[in-house]
Amino acid sequence: MKKETHPKYSVVTVKCANCDSEFTVGTTSADGFLVSICSQCHPAYTGKNTIIDSTNRVSRFLERQQKSQSLQKVKSK
Ligand SMILES: [Zn+2]
Known part of the structure; x- marks a missing residue:
């Protein structure tokens, strides 16, 4: 092997932000x-459907949905 052309190879720890x-x-x-996702929590490996809500889009949608439903209840009374 030629010297000083190969990068240093090391073993590092990788952490999953989704399942720790x-x-x-x-x-x-x-x-x-x-x-953001690993083989422990990815739907392809677990077989379960999970929602990865890293930018809070899902929770913001659910908030708007609840607000809309409560307004509809008020209107129908
Ligand atoms: Zn994971």
Whole structure:
């Protein structure tokens, strides 16, 4: 192997932001990093349908829906 052309290879810890599980991977990056979804919580692996609401779009929609429903109740009375 030619010297000083290959990046340093290290094993780092990766943390999942969705389910807080941790695992290690081999990488040329020096630091560990955060992933938004992993094999522990991805629907393709779990078989369950999950909603990843990282930008609060789902909760904002549910809030608007509740508000709309309560207004409709007031109108119908
Ligand atoms: Zn996960």
